[in-house]
Amino acid sequence: MIPELGHFAVILALTVALAQGILPLIGAQRGIASLTAIARPAAVMQFLLIALAFIALTAAFVSSDFSVLNVWQNSHTDKPLLYKVSGVWGNHEGSLLLWVFILALFGAAVATLGNNLPTVLRTRVIAIQGLIGVGFLLLLVFLSNPFERVFPVPAQGNGLNPLLQDPGLAFHPPFLYIGYVGFSIAFSFAVAALIEGKVDAAWARWVRPWTLASWTALTIGIAMGSWWAYYELGWGGWWFWDPVENASFMPWLLGTALLHSAIVVEKRDSLKAWTVLLAILTFSFSLLGTFIVRSGVLTSVHAFATDPERGVFILAFLVVAIGGSLALYAWRAPALKGGGIFAPVSREGALVLNNLLLVAATSTVFIGTMYPLFLDAISGEKVTVGPPFFTATFVPLMVPLLAVMAIGPMMPWKRADLAGTLSRLKIAAALTVSVALVTLYLSGVDQILAVLGMALGAWLIFGAATDIAERTKLFRISIGESFRRAQNLPRSAWGGAIAHAGLGVAILGMTGTLSWETEQLQIMRPGDRVEIAGYELEFDGVEPVTGPNYDAVRGTFRIYRNGRLVDVMRPETRRFSDPPMVTTEAAIRPRNFGDLYAVVGESNGDGGYAARIYHKPMINWLWIGALLMAAGGLVSLTDRRLRVGAPARRAATASPDLRAQQRAT
Amino acid sequence: MRLRYLIPVLGFVVLFIGLAVGLTLKPREIPSALIGKPVPVFDLAPVKGRSIGLSTADLKLGTPVLVNVFASWCVPCRQEHPLFMELARTTDFKIYGLNQRDEPDDAARWLDAFGDPYDRTGADISGRTSIDWGVYGVPETFVVDGNGCIQYKHISVLTREILEEEILPRLRGEKHVPCEG
Numbered sequence: 033m034i035p036e037l038g039h040f041a042v043i044l045a046l047t048v049a050l051a052q053g054i055l056p057l058i059g060a061q062r063g064i065a066s067l068t069a070i071a072r073p074a075a076v077m078q079f080l081l082i083a084l085a086f087i088a089l090t091a092a093f094v095s096s097d098f099s100v101l102n103v104w105q106n107s108h109t110d111k112p113l114l115y116k117v118s119g120v121w122g123n124h125e126g127s128l129l130l131w132v133f134i135l136a137l138f139g140a141a142v143a144t145l146g147n148n149l150p151t152v153l154r155t156r157v158i159a160i161q162g163l164i165g166v167g168f169l170l171l172l173v174f175l176s177n178p179f180e181r182v183f184p185v186p187a188q189g190n191g192l193n194p195l196l197q198d199p200g201l202a203f204h205p206p207f208l209y210i211g212y213v214g215f216s217i218a219f220s221f222a223v224a225a226l227i228e229g230k231v232d233a234a235w236a237r238w239v240r241p242w243t244l245a246s247w248t249a250l251t252i253g254i255a256m257g258s259w260w261a262y263y264e265l266g267w268g269g270w271w272f273w274d275p276v277e278n279a280s281f282m283p284w285l286l287g288t289a290l291l292h293s294a295i296v297v298e299k300r301d302s303l304k305a306w307t308v309l310l311a312i313l314t315f316s317f318s319l320l321g322t323f324i325v326r327s328g329v330l331t332s333v334h335a336f337a338t339d340p341e342r343g344v345f346i347l348a349f350l351v352v353a354i355g356g357s358l359a360l361y362a363w364r365a366p367a368l369k370g371g372g373i374f375a376p377v378s379r380e381g382a383l384v385l386n387n388l389l390l391v392a393a394t395s396t397v398f399i400g401t402m403y404p405l406f407l408d409a410i411s412g413e414k415v416t417v418g419p420p421f422f423t424a425t426f427v428p429l430m431v432p433l434l435a436v437m438a439i440g441p442m443m444p445w446k447r448a449d450l451a452g453t454l455s456r457l458k459i460a461a462a463l464t465v466s467v468a469l470v471t472l473y474l475s476g477v478d479q480i481l482a483v484l485g486m487a488l489g490a491w492l493i494f495g496a497a498t499d500i501a502e503r504t505k506l507f508r509i510s511i512g513e514s515f516r517r518a519q520n521l522p523r524s525a526w527g528g529a530i531a532h533a534g535l536g537v538a539i540l541g542m543t544g545t546l547s548w549e550t551e552q553l554q555i556m557r558p559g560d561r562v563e564i565a566g567y568e569l570e571f572d573g574v575e576p577v578t579g580p581n582y583d584a585v586r587g588t589f590r591i592y593r594n595g596r597l598v599d600v601m602r603p604e605t606r607r608f609s610d611p612p613m614v615t616t617e618a619a620i621r622p623r624n625f626g627d628l629y630a631v632v633g634e635s636n637g638d639g640g641y642a643a644r645i646y647h648k649p650m651i652n653w654l655w656i657g658a659l660l661m662a663a664g665g666l667v668s669l670t671d672r673r674l675r676v677g678a679p680a681r682r683a684a685t686a687s688p689d690l691r692a693q694q695r696a697t
Numbered sequence: 698m699r700l701r702y703l704i705p706v707l708g709f710v711v712l713f714i715g716l717a718v719g720l721t722l723k724p725r726e727i728p729s730a731l732i733g734k735p736v737p738v739f740d741l742a743p744v745k746g747r748s749i750g751l752s753t754a755d756l757k758l759g760t761p762v763l764v765n766v767f768a769s770w771c772v773p774c775r776q777e778h779p780l781f782m783e784l785a786r787t788t789d790f791k792i793y794g795l796n797q798r799d800e801p802d803d804a805a806r807w808l809d810a811f812g813d814p815y816d817r818t819g820a821d822i823s824g825r826t827s828i829d830w831g832v833y834g835v836p837e838t839f840v841v842d843g844n845g846c847i848q849y850k851h852i853s854v855l856t857r858e859i860l861e862e863e864i865l866p867r868l869r870g871e872k873h874v875p876c877e878g
Contacts, residue, residue, distance in 0.1 A: 269770075323716065344720060347713070347716055347720060351713060354709055355706065355709050355710070358709050359706050361705060361706070362703045362706050366699045406715045409714075409715055409719055554810060605776075607776075614773055614776040633775045633811075635779065642811050
């Protein structure tokens with residue numbers, strides 16, 4: 033009964049989305065108020081219906097209702113509750129339902145929170161959001177019904193892939209989808225602006241918070257995925273340049289570019305057509321990622337079960353959504369008049385450079401991801417592009433980007449004095465050079481990339497600190513006065529500085545772990561000792577353990593420092609039976625500026641066990657940096673001007689205090 | 698309408714053609730049923746530090762053989778590895794290792810650390826041969842008869858049950874599937 037309710041709700045949502053997508057657009061075009069008025073209630077109704085469907089599917093998973101095909105294929109009664117719930121989105125159909133759920137959530141958010149939007153713009157945005165919903169609901173209803181029944185009802189389910197039974201991964205898809213799908217709002221705003229033929233500062237001010245929220249969620253989602261790969265795959269790697277990872281990374285890169293170019297539209301009324309294009313492209317790459325993951329055109333560890341029909345459908349949808357919006361862009365964008373002019377050396381100039389480098393970086397990732405497919409299509413050659421390609425192309429683009437990142441925020445709008453800006457960064461530069469020299473001294477000339485990486489990371493952190501110090505006139509006025517200024521700084525300034533510093537911290541982490549990782553890979557017998565990173569690890573043997581839905585072998589390592597016992601590590605190898613699979617649970621201890629990482633493997637048959645022990649210096653900085661970046665996004669999101677909304681209204685009511693604040697930004 | 702504004706949509710048209718062709722290629726790229734088919738044509742150098750490589754001709758020497766697809770980065774491979782070690786110790790069946798998309802050093806270290814049960818190894822660094830073999834994911838294990846005809850394929854970790862019930866009989870020439878073409 034409940035699954036049927038869910039199924040009906042999805043079908044009803046499709047009809048509501050059709051009405052939401054078509055009628056208000058006609059109303060907005062012809063000025064028919066009764067049609068435009070449909071947009072807001074339709075968006076809310078569509079959300080409620082999909083929420084109902086989502087609850088219905090979750091209920092089926094939680095109650096292990098194996099008469100539902102999807103539950104039978106992906107769940108099991110012995111599974112802990114958390115993974116019964118996360119099983120909802122651990123498969124193609126359910127994850128698609130999550131996709132449309134978040135899409136409808138964002139649409140309803142615009143409908144209910146967008147009171148300060150001009151009616152016509154809001155109506156069109158909601159309508160386009162509705163049309164995107166139509167595409168995905170069609171796929172859900174006709175090709176991917178999550179509520180399909182099976183008969184006779186099986187007694188037990190097939191279980192969820194044990195690799196996915198992990199708290200880190202349970203919440204990885206929702207964050208990722210909030211990111212992907214959130215960019216649909218920027219897309220809808222861009223298409224609505226093209227229909228209207230108008231992009232102004234107010235438009236950018238509305239687009240920015242949605243983009244910022246999506247970007248923040250995507251940052252967390254990607255970091256979670258990377259963290260999961262690190263501790264679960266048992267190899268200590270954190271990024272594999274896998275097609276599906278790239279599919280999430282490309283919208284992130286473009287979303288980052290969009291965040292920055294929207295600032296230029298907002299503050300300087302410039303780069304309009306470019307920003308609209310970026311908004312379209314960012315979401316297009318989210319859609320393309322969906323296609324890559326679900327059509328099976330590229331082989332990947334993450335791929336869902338492939339189905340040619342779905343691939344054809346999603347491709348057709350891409351043609352309508354991406355092809356259609358880009359055609360609209362070709363037609364309407366020339367009409368978007370640019371405003372403020374600026375010198376090449378200026379805040380705008382720096383942001384343009386940021387955009388160019390980010391787009392170029394996205395292109396290299398795109399080429400690396402799609403090249404095997406294109407080569408196959410053209411010549412029948414089958415290749416895979418590995419990490420070496422990405423290291424050789426992506427990294428060199430990041431170096432100038434990072435170098436400029438610390439300088440850009442210090443530059444004034446319109447025209448900057450490069451020498452003057454650089455002179456304000458001289459303390460930061462001196463500190464950066466000392467970090468580089470210390471690194472050089474400690475690791476030697478052959479680790480020149482490590483020196484470069486440490487310098488770039490430090491440069492970003494010191495640059496962000498300088499930015500805040502400059503804005504608060506630290507040490508030039510009294511501390512109390514600086515503190516007051518710091519409190520009054522716009523949150524977006526704080527957010528930007530925190531995010532930039534966060535990237536710096538992450539770069540330090542990547543550099544540290546790539547440059548100074550050490551490993552011990554050997555067969556160990558009980559009593560054997562190995563030395564790593566100043567520690568001695570004694571292998572104590574293994575014991576069998578029984579978990580809720582697996583059996584495991586647990587090894588014990590005693591960690592000694594200078595002969596004194598400091599810690600004990602217990603890595604496990606877990607053997608699941610439904611479906612049959614083995615996973616490693618690495619034991620990880622933060623030690624000596626990094627992680628000690630131990631994995632116990634198989635018995636060699638005569639008392640020895642394959643053990644892998646790593647020391648990964650500074651690896652935690654990577655996740656801390658990613659969290660800082662997300663925190664920067666959140667802080668920026670609380671900025672007063674995003675909460676107040678339209679600048680037109682603000683100009684009318686602006687107090688002297690506000691104007692002073694505006695000048696400060 | 699100015700031409701530069703057309704660039705994005707034209708770019709998408711190119712992408713669309715690539716994706717559309719890609720969709721049609723799919724069935725050929727990963728053959729679903731290779732049972733009863735001859736092994737693909739390939740010739741691979743051995744994994745670093747080993748001297749005998751692996752090619753199509755090595756699979757047509759008259760006796761059935763086992764081909765195991767493995768990689769150092771593949772965690773489940775470690776799980777089934779002891780079974781291959783045991784098989785190599787206790788039987789005379791030939792076991793060949795197809796090393797998929799691996800760094801030469803990693804593969805060599807892996808075999809040194811955990812033992813090398815393979816009579817021949819092939820380093821499929823580009824992953825192309827594995828695609829021709831229809832490998833979905835690592836590990837996979839094939840039984841090939843003495844004429845180079847694929848008899849059986851097992852996806853994911855090899856278990857003792859599968860080994861005893863499915864693989865060993867086929868290595869002894871039972872349950873033989875005639876080769877098409």
